[in-house]
Amino acid sequence: MKNKKTTPKKPMSDKQFGWLLIAPLCFVLAVFMLYPTVYAVVMSFTKYLMKGTPTWIGADNYRYILHNSEMWNSLGRTGLTVIICIVFELVLGMLLALLLNRDFRGQGIVRGLCFMPLLISPLAMSLIWSYILNNQYGIVNIILGWFNIYNIPWFSSVSMAKYTIMGMTIWQWLPFSTFVLLAGLKGLPKDQFEAAQVDGSSSWNTFWRLTVPTLKPLIMIIVLLRVMSLIRTYDPLYGTTRGGLGTETFDWYVYRMGFVKYDVGRGTALGVFSLVITLLISNVLYSQLMKALKKR
């Protein structure tokens, strides 16, 4: 009789074990991200009003949205919001980061206070600002009234409302860029700056030629994340103008199409259009980020 030879179980390789660990995440992503995205793309080629069955209509929904002036207007406004907000968030964020990078008494409290806007829900934030900036009863206009400045139409003038919305957004997200840049400033290599000082470089020259380039990867991360977020600007409008006074953003337009008209076909077409734009911009920014990291 032949001895039964037991073959030892082959241990799982690190690679296999790694896949096993990320399997739940892949499952979650497939169910909650991949499937809805593919489903949305399919639905964007149908006419479906949440009643009956979807009807295949080819590219009609895309034709509709691309020929719709409201869509282009809202997209233009969103583009303006993205540019203005990012510029202000970066410039002001850098200034605040430079300030907070210095040692002073009570810096812990100041830093904590600076962080607070980020902790407020964007929806609550929009409601709070709508009261603060109310034309007649808002605390800001009341204080301005003491200086004979009356009735600033923060949310009630077509020429002003969109900038007020941008101001609210900047206020809320400024801590994000501030603290990312502050972290970057804290981690700057000291020897290069000491060398620059020895060489007699001016403060401005050191900042512009050394600090900014060294922080470039972080700046690119801020721009990348904020672009992706700002394209979806929605909450600040909810408690204030609700898209009125020329403030309708692209996402508000998508909301109206998808959740007021319940036009699943056009709504998903807009969603896919938004996704493509976001991916294109993000791709460009991401490659810039990678370049910046390589240079480092």
Next chain:
Amino acid sequence: MKKYQRALALLLALLLLAFTVMACGNKETPADTTDTTEPIGPQSTDKEDVELTGEAAEVAAEKGFGLADIPEISNKEPINVMVEASGSGDTIVSFIEKFAEKTGVEVTYEMIVMTSAYSKELNELQAGTGAYDLVMVETSWTNEWKDYLIDIGTAAEEYDPKGKAGLEADLENYDSGLLRCATTTDGVLMGLPYYSYPLFQYIRQDVFEDETEKAAFKEKYGYDLAPATTWDQIHDQGEFFTRKKGDTLKGEVLDHDIYGLAMMAGQFPHVQDEMAARIWGMGGHFATPVRDASGEITEFVFTKEDQEIMLQACKDYVEDMKYSPPGTENAFWDFAGSQFAAGNAIIMPDQYNGLWTWMVTDLAANVPGATVVAAPVPGMQPYTGGFFMGISKDSANIEASYWLARYIASYEAQYEMPLSGGWPVTRFDVVESAQANPDVDEATYHEAFGYGEAQIETAEYQTPYINDYLHFNSDAAGKLYDEMTTVFHENAVGVHTPEETVKIWGEKLVDVQNTYGSVPASVEE
């Protein structure tokens, strides 16, 4: 050691997967759909309950239906109700509690602002979740939502001992115009209106009766100062009462600017309601229904005449904005109401009856000697309509839902609600009873029902016209309403000229109605 680390990591991964699967499979009960849902229980509101007394109680017993008339409900499944979040909306809560106590059926409710109600409710109805047994239905959604709701007559037939006939007998006491608004184009009543909001003029009675003001107005405009009956008169009165700090009102020097008209031009549904009052009042339509020989609507046409009237209404609205307080461009009823109540505005040319009690009490408190009176809007065809409780086809307890809908719209509840904090009634019998009731003194009547006569007068005039309003005939009315809001707001704030507004509305009408409605629409060239 590495072996244990792997095992631990594997365990964590499995736990994550298990949580994910559990989260997917956790079916929500109606009661926990949102964290704003509050159970009915001992934690009732602070409002005092007003019990019917004397003649009113007798009238209720004879004519009306009340809590005592609700029979034993066999189905004890809890029900979930949607109600509007507003000052007077809170009033309904104590009546829901009374119903729950009497019937033993647990009732939960969610409060939602009007601007979000349409999409949130429709989302659940279309998905057939049954999350809401009773939904708050704005009457312009009646045709659009008919596939998701049970008609009230069928529910009466099944659950009411008196059957449909009992319900129909009670219907005679309602504002018939409101009932038409809650009825589909094929004549099916979908629910009983429990909250109305036809618009009225709110007028500072003390100012209109002041001899100095009357004389000055007559001298300037050549006719008597009285509640306006035309939109031109509204314009004149707006101009006349817009005054700067240092000017006088009723002979007294003003310490702040005041404005003639408090309006609601923000991108909220209310600007549409104001425009409806003007357009209908001038004999126009958002689109005129074309009917065949059998009376069935075959098309909606935005006629030349409609276009001309809308153009005039848009121009008038923009002109009248000059006489409204700063901030009106982003205003809805809360801003307009607070301006009037603070004494900053003299007239609200078209405002909901739901603000009545607030205006009466706050104006008197803020401006000594000031009083308010209601009058029909010029043209007497204001935006009208109301809320009714629609019974979801997916409700697990249609029986209890039917009886709650009946009770909230009943004589008894509708009589008590105005007296317990303000409520825009839907029945004429309660106004008549309050007038006749010696227990209700003049001041109480004015505070609770002071708009009633203007409402009855308006309804009697307007009801025959309602049948031709686009809002209550189109099955895409909810979607059209949203477009109207945007279009007329943009006219009011100058994003578009009145001429552009009329053109844009025509395009929107055709696009929305032809995409979402069952009857086509066109623009007459």
